[in-house]
Amino acid sequence: MASIHEVAKAAGVSISTVSYALSGKRSIGADTRRRIDAAVAELGYRANAGARMLAGSRTNILALTAPLHEDTYHPAHMRFVMAVANAARARDYDTLLLVQDDATAGLERVTSSALADGVVVLDVDMHDERIERLRSLGARSVFVGIPADTTGLRCVDLDFEAAAALAVDRLVDAGRRSIGLVGHPERLYGRGSNFPLRFRRGFAEAVERRAVLHAEVFPEETQAAARSAVATLVDGLPELDGLVLNCNEPMARAILADLAARGIDVPGAVSVVAGGANYSTRDFAPPLDVIPLIAEESCERAVELLVEAIEHGDAGERVELVAPRYVTRGSVVAYAASEPGPRRGARV
Amino acid sequence: MASIHEVAKAAGVSISTVSYALSGKRSIGADTRRRIDAAVAELGYRANAGARMLAGSRTNILALTAPLHEDTYHPAHMRFVMAVANAARARDYDTLLLVQDDATAGLERVTSSALADGVVVLDVDMHDERIERLRSLGARSVFVGIPADTTGLRCVDLDFEAAAALAVDRLVDAGRRSIGLVGHPERLYGRGSNFPLRFRRGFAEAVERRAVLHAEVFPEETQAAARSAVATLVDGLPELDGLVLNCNEPMARAILADLAARGIDVPGAVSVVAGGANYSTRDFAPPLDVIPLIAEESCERAVELLVEAIEHGDAGERVELVAPRYVTRGSVVAYAASEPGPRRGARV
DNA sequence: GGTGCCAGTCGAAGCGTTTCACCAATCGCC
DNA sequence: GGCGATTGGTGAAACGCTTCGACTGGCACC
Numbered sequence: 001m002a003s004i005h006e007v008a009k010a011a012g013v014s015i016s017t018v019s020y021a022l023s024g025k026r027s028i029g030a031d032t033r034r035r036i037d038a039a040v041a042e043l044g045y046r047a048n049a050g051a052r053m054l055a056g057s058r059t060n061i062l063a064l065t066a067p068l069h070e071d072t073y074h075p076a077h078m079r080f081v082m083a084v085a086n087a088a089r090a091r092d093y094d095t096l097l098l099v100q101d102d103a104t105a106g107l108e109r110v111t112s113s114a115l116a117d118g119v120v121v122l123d124v125d126m127h128d129e130r131i132e133r134l135r136s137l138g139a140r141s142v143f144v145g146i147p148a149d150t151t152g153l154r155c156v157d158l159d160f161e162a163a164a165a166l167a168v169d170r171l172v173d174a175g176r177r178s179i180g181l182v183g184h185p186e187r188l189y190g191r192g193s194n195f196p197l198r199f200r201r202g203f204a205e206a207v208e209r210r211a212v213l214h215a216e217v218f219p220e221e222t223q224a225a226a227r228s229a230v231a232t233l234v235d236g237l238p239e240l241d242g243l244v245l246n247c248n249e250p251m252a253r254a255i256l257a258d259l260a261a262r263g264i265d266v267p268g269a270v271s272v273v274a275g276g277a278n279y280s281t282r283d284f285a286p287p288l289d290v291i292p293l294i295a296e297e298s299c300e301r302a303v304e305l306l307v308e309a310i311e312h313g314d315a316g317e318r319v320e321l322v323a324p325r326y327v328t329r330g331s332v333v334a335y336a337a338s339e340p341g342p343r344r345g346a347r348v
Numbered sequence: 349m350a351s352i353h354e355v356a357k358a359a360g361v362s363i364s365t366v367s368y369a370l371s372g373k374r375s376i377g378a379d380t381r382r383r384i385d386a387a388v389a390e391l392g393y394r395a396n397a398g399a400r401m402l403a404g405s406r407t408n409i410l411a412l413t414a415p416l417h418e419d420t421y422h423p424a425h426m427r428f429v430m431a432v433a434n435a436a437r438a439r440d441y442d443t444l445l446l447v448q449d450d451a452t453a454g455l456e457r458v459t460s461s462a463l464a465d466g467v468v469v470l471d472v473d474m475h476d477e478r479i480e481r482l483r484s485l486g487a488r489s490v491f492v493g494i495p496a497d498t499t500g501l502r503c504v505d506l507d508f509e510a511a512a513a514l515a516v517d518r519l520v521d522a523g524r525r526s527i528g529l530v531g532h533p534e535r536l537y538g539r540g541s542n543f544p545l546r547f548r549r550g551f552a553e554a555v556e557r558r559a560v561l562h563a564e565v566f567p568e569e570t571q572a573a574a575r576s577a578v579a580t581l582v583d584g585l586p587e588l589d590g591l592v593l594n595c596n597e598p599m600a601r602a603i604l605a606d607l608a609a610r611g612i613d614v615p616g617a618v619s620v621v622a623g624g625a626n627y628s629t630r631d632f633a634p635p636l637d638v639i640p641l642i643a644e645e646s647c648e649r650a651v652e653l654l655v656e657a658i659e660h661g662d663a664g665e666r667v668e669l670v671a672p673r674y675v676t677r678g679s680v681v682a683y684a685a686s687e688p689g690p691r692r693g694a695r696v
Numbered sequence: 697g698g699t700g701c702c703a704g705t706c707g708a709a710g711c712g713t714t715t716c717a718c719c720a721a722t723c724g725c726c
Numbered sequence: 727g728g729c730g731a732t733t734g735g736t737g738a739a740a741c742g743c744t745t746c747g748a749c750t751g752g753c754a755c756c
Contacts (some may be wrong), residue, residue, distance in 0.1 A: 049463040051712035053398025115397040399742035
């Protein structure tokens with residue numbers, strides 16, 4: 001309510017002095033500064049946002065475009081939204097939420113009305129319509145996820161290919177030679193949500209490179225599909241002794257439950273790793289080794305990049321892949337020395 | 349980028365005419381309007397947000413304060429956030445997200461800098477610290493949830509007491525006489541998230557009023573707790589033939605699974621209703637009758653109330669309870685005529 | 697043919713900042 | 727002791743919009 005004018009009067013200085021004292025863009029005498037601080041505290045002064053935007057041509061607001069697809073996994077989505085908002089706040093930015101149809105349409109509004117200084121793009125599709133939109137608007141933006149064509153784009157994401165490779169490597173290093181992949185439902189790969197695709201590619205390359213047997217399944221998100229997925233793997237890969245999970249939490253649990261029901265010992269007979277998982281595997285039975293997908297990590301880096309671009313006018317293209325980290329919880333073990341053969345022994 | 353000045357020049361009219369044409373606050377000649385519209389389209393004009401805020405002293409932004417407690421159920425939380433953002437957009441408002449510690453601290457910032465026109469408060473505690481904060485800031489706000497003291501507050505929420513009563517009534521009307529309640533973990537009632545409390549109270553009153561046997565359990569969110577909860581109910585209420593669920597989805601599933609494991613037939617032996625549920629019960633086995641907690645309903649009404657207050661300066665206090673709706677899916681049935689006795693018969 | 701009214705248009709005064717250009721005093725240095 | 731640099735301060739010009747008051751024709755009415 002109080003304006004900078006009143007603060008200036010109360011402190012006995014000019015308006016511009018108050019502005020400089022508050023922004024820190026010029027040095028201010030110690031005494032003057034004290035009087036200004038006192039006046040600000042006294043009056044509970046807070047710069048008017050609209051005036052600041054108008055004069056400063058900066059809003060300190062980031063738009064967050066977060067559509068919700070039918071197949072979006074809500075808890076994960078939530079984490080990313082929160083993570084962006086927190087990262088923004090840490091750099092003194094507020095976050096404007098663009099959801100549903102407005103996730104695309106709203107870009108024009110907030111961008112060309114200069115409501116937001118930049119845009120954080122969540123849940124990126126391979127050929128995302130927001131890419132073109134943002135390009136034509138000339139808006140500063142950062143993508144959390146990697147679309148097909150990244151020219152001119154700022155992107156951050158977990159390195160899913162490396163994550164898949166890491167999972168395979170650990171299993172192979174533990175002596176596993178027949179490795180299955182449980183991926184997302186097939187249709188996801190079509191639509192072009194791209195991380196499943198990258199993980200899948202990473203897996204394919206890794207099993208090739210390590211020259212091990214392998215099989216892949218992409219079950220729908222039902223218990224029945226989980227069961228038949230396990231059946232497919234076991235039938236198709238009789239020596240199955242390693243499993244990489246790149247699916248949602250309920251599916252991961254269902255797979256484990258089915259393994260247990262079949263009397264397949266984890267990790268003895270089949271060692272298991274969850275890769276690119278946005279959930280905790282600590283309370284799984286057994287707790288799973290995991291290469292986590294940490295929302296905070298990607299989002300913080302993304303916001304950092306965007307804010308840098310906004311404040312220092314950095315141009316351009318940049319794709320940053322966050323290196324995967326392996327968390328051991330005991331679900332991958334080497335074969336016991338006394339038991340050189342694979343699963344068959346343990347199975348009985 | 350283009351300013352109103354350029355639009356005015358292009359249309360051959362004055363700035364104020366453009367402003368009036370765009371806001372509709374004064375009538376405009378048909379021809380003038382046409383020229384202005386053409387110029388706007390041509391130039392891709394969009395009013396500068398900062399300037400508009402400054403001059404109009406309205407921002408068309410709603411702040412959404414949505415802290416995430418440890419025990420917040422993410423998917424539900426997500427729904428409410430989305431619902432608010434959508435409702436706001438439908439009324440031409442944008443949504444600024446205030447999360448975590450900023451959920452409280454940010455209120456001062458966005459409010460006294462006139463960044464937001466009003467505040468939507470989510471996840472309301474019985475004695476929420478944001479209440480005092482908002483009161484002292486004199487900010488327009490609406491609470492989705494009902495705190496202990498509602499004087500001077502605008503609140504909207506599902507009528508959980510009525511929901512509980514409705515659940516009990518349906519069971520009793522179906523001839524059920526021994527009704528159990530599965531609530532939230534005990535600590536939730538202490539902390540003062542208030543809807544569990546209201547549901548619990550509604551249940552207590554209803555079973556009293558209908559004079560039926562009853563028991564209540566408040567399991568932690570684990571499978572083991574679910575099992576022991578069922579055990580407690582069955583032991584404490586040997587004739588148990590009706591069950592009201594006011595818990596999260598995983599717990600509800602776990603309870604059903606345990607009933608099945610015990611060979612207790614749903615709905616024959618025990619009829620079940622989920623009350624105030626924020627999840628779908630359609631794919632449950634069996635699908636459950638439900639009194640849904642619909643985020644969109646509460647949030648839309650809340651935003652409507654808030655926007656009304658902002659735009660028409662409506663003052664004050666108002667508590668609106670959304671009437672519960674009962675959705676039948678077949679998990680509540682009357683006893684078969686041939687089988688007057690309760691559960692025992694069906695159990696064998 | 698006044699009088700009053702209304703629709704349509706305009707000019708200009710804010711709104712509350714930031715920032716540029718300018719000035720005065722002080723300081724260090726040869 | 728004179729000169730340039732530095733420090734701390736000021737006034738005023740933007741920034742791009744909304745809105746008030748004033749103005750002008752045209753129209754209806756008696």
